[in-house]
Amino acid sequence: MTTQPADWVDRLADEVIADAQRRAELGQRDPAAPIVCASGLSPSGPIHLGNLREVMVPHLVADEIRRRGIACEHLISWDDYDRFRKVPGAIPGIDAWNAHIGKPLSSVPPPPGSPHASWAEHFRVAMTEALSALGVPFRGISQTRMYTTGSYRDQVLLAMRQRAVIDEVLGRYRTKAAPGAPAQASATADVGNAQEAEQAQGSGAATEDDGSGTGGAYYPFKPYCTACGTDFTTVIEYDEDTTELIYRCAGPGRDGNPGECGNTGVMHLDRDFHGKLVWKVDWPMRWAYEGVIFEPSGVDHQSPGSSYVVGGQVVQEVFGGWQPIGPMYAFVGISGMAKMSSSKGGVPTPADALSIMEPHVLRWLYARRRPHQSFTVAFDHEILRLYDEWDALERKVASGKGQPGDVAAYARSVGTAQGELRRTPRPLPYRALCSVVDLTGSHEAQMLRILTSMDPRIESLDQVGPRLELARTWVQSQADPSDRTVVLTEPDVALLTSLPADQREALDSLARQLDENWTLDGLTALVYGIPKVQAGLSLAEKKLSPEVKAAQRAFFATLYQLLLGADTGPRLPTLLLCLGPHRVRRLIGAAVDSADQAQG
Ligand SMILES: [Zn+2]
Known part of the structure; x- marks a missing residue:
């Protein structure tokens, strides 16, 4: 080489x-x-x-x-x-x-x-x-x-x-x-x-222990007692010519009391195989x-x-x-000590990790760090970031822009000399899947409707598995109450009436354009675009002043407050898709249209 x-x-x-x-x-x-x-x-x-x-x-x-x-x-x-x-x-x-x-x-x-x-x-x-x-x-x-x-x-x-x-x-x-x-x-x-x-x-x-015998003699062999089965044994004598070994046992007796066995046993090491x-x-x-x-x-x-x-x-x-x-x-750490493992011995096993992440992602954790570097397997919300990193790596490798070390770690993760591991056919972001599971209470028809609006090529939940099932297990078994999303059931009237005029205008603009932009990409462009249009820029403008960026952040914060009563939440386009246009319009205090009235 x-x-x-x-x-x-x-x-x-x-x-x-x-x-x-x-x-x-x-x-x-x-x-x-x-x-x-x-x-x-x-x-x-x-x-x-x-x-x-x-x-x-x-x-x-x-x-x-x-x-x-x-x-x-x-x-x-x-x-x-x-x-x-x-x-x-x-x-x-x-x-x-x-x-x-x-x-x-x-x-x-x-x-x-x-x-x-x-x-x-x-x-x-x-x-x-x-x-x-x-x-x-x-x-x-x-x-x-x-x-x-x-x-x-x-x-x-x-x-x-x-x-x-x-x-x-x-x-x-x-x-x-x-x-x-x-x-x-x-x-x-x-x-x-x-x-x-x-x-x-x-x-x-x-x-x-390193092995021992009576009277300062040393024997590197430890017999298992043929009477009680334990290795509380001491070698007393060994004859090299006959291979006869005599030992005494201090193991438990029939009643389980320590030291009661008292067996003095004989074995021939050339034909009796009771020890190591x-x-x-x-x-x-x-x-x-x-x-x-x-x-x-x-x-x-x-x-x-x-x-x-x-x-x-x-x-x-x-x-x-x-x-x-x-x-x-080096040692492997665990973040967010797996709740599921406490019944099985305290420290999470590979099977526990494989119930919330795909095999290639777990392989990647071990492949990307040199042996002397310690690393952490995430069972808490850090797994969302881990999956973001993995998806970013996958895009980078696909575009041919990966560093040699990253590309090598990727290849070692997705397959072996024997072939590729099975992967999710349509790998939507893990973070988004968690939000969908959480917000629909894992309702399959609702999940499919939302996932199809995220990626129109999705026709059945099978195409999103096994990643969807893993995200579901994570939400149900590992997610902290603070990781869960709770949607307001009634509009926050006090907040709605106190909003400044430009915010009100932005919300109305969002409400009007929801239906025609009802895809993940469409809603993404819309929520980022409304503050741009308000500042006199085009929807597609990429060079943003600090003021416009601040206006975007303020708009997002208002939306999180109105929808969740919280400062942050899942990514907004995902959240909007999960809630549906009718519920979004109601919570942001927009005029309810006739179609919505028919639904509600
Ligand atoms: Zn014994």
Whole structure:
């Protein structure tokens, strides 16, 4: 590649391809094998929009590599063999789940009412559905399946043989900063501390212990007790020749009382598969096993002594592999904490976001910011501005005037190497759709009438979907009372009688010309044009003096007061279309015509 990279994805793809070629030249990988990009997700609770970055960064890089015609695979490791660490506070009805702490996530029952077989599956399926909607292809790998079928048998035996080396590598960092401490507080300015901690918790086993044994011995393997199923186990003895491992369990007994299990168990690591490598050994083992070239991680994995740094040495010194290219990605904030998510674990998920915005818009949020930049997913009225920005970008790209970085982010959002995502055929402004939903109370015939006057090509509501349904969900579930539009039921007589003559004249002029201009464009030209005509200019005049602009603002303010009793509201042409000519004339105190009388 000799051209300048268009954006961060392009640049990372260059690096990853170059690294893959270098490793092939060194004989470390098969040059014909696909390049491997990886993500790891822990289905320990709702997988939220912060975790989605763990997937989107490698997805976008893998997609760019595929667009260049190079085979590339995106793996998602489901860390469902990790221990159930704590009962999430925000999910109701699961106090009894305390008894499952220490078991693999795939052995914990799902939350009440779930159709799925386990805790891990419940949260994995929700994420898989969201990824499908987002157009993210991947190969999922269940770590439960890999461990319990013995796929990692040789790697586990190797790690146990090399335990002294691992202990020594870990020892280099044990006196340094505690792992798991968020190192990049500045990157999280708009995220609350609690949420930050929750994101760190959800993003992997960053705080898991490094492995231990009795009497100062070190073992990087943690057995799951065959009696109680938990990992409150301590390795007592290991015989390298027979691979026999003896452990004692301090897990809960039959009555759930801590420490009562007391099982002393024996397993043979060459044929009994009830346990896993500790996280700081597990992760680098998988880098080597899968030949991962690219895997980013959150800030909680990249502090000194953290799993990414330690793993880089473990993978070389023990598993004969290499550390992948692994940029740090910053936290994702949420504005207007999603009200709908409070019942499902407190932090909104990709599915929550996809209930109010189209997949390509959500993709765009992750594509347009470099991984180390934090950003915010808007659930409050900021989503209106986000959609305005998106529509502006779309027009700019269509006109061929976009900057290379913007054009690249746009292309990564609307489709992948596999094809384009489904989009709304007639994408009217989200802001306008919200106003229409709000002002008609979501009445379908009324909505269609108004939307057709906005764009005459619209013959059915299907043409405005799915954007219309998303706007409807936003209005009904997220909009603040202050975001809602309430139309006056009776004219404000006191205000009408106090209006100065020029304002009265402007309102009468509007009333007279409503019918002949009853389209979005027509009404736009009309409301902006009336103050121009009053100042002696033509309707189409573009060069306006400060006085004329002030007159426009005063006219709009009067209209908002007369229609809504408020200082601002939805865009005026949209508002007028939603109200209908009869109601507008009545509220602005214009003479009611005969047609209106017949209607009213
Ligand atoms: Zn036990």
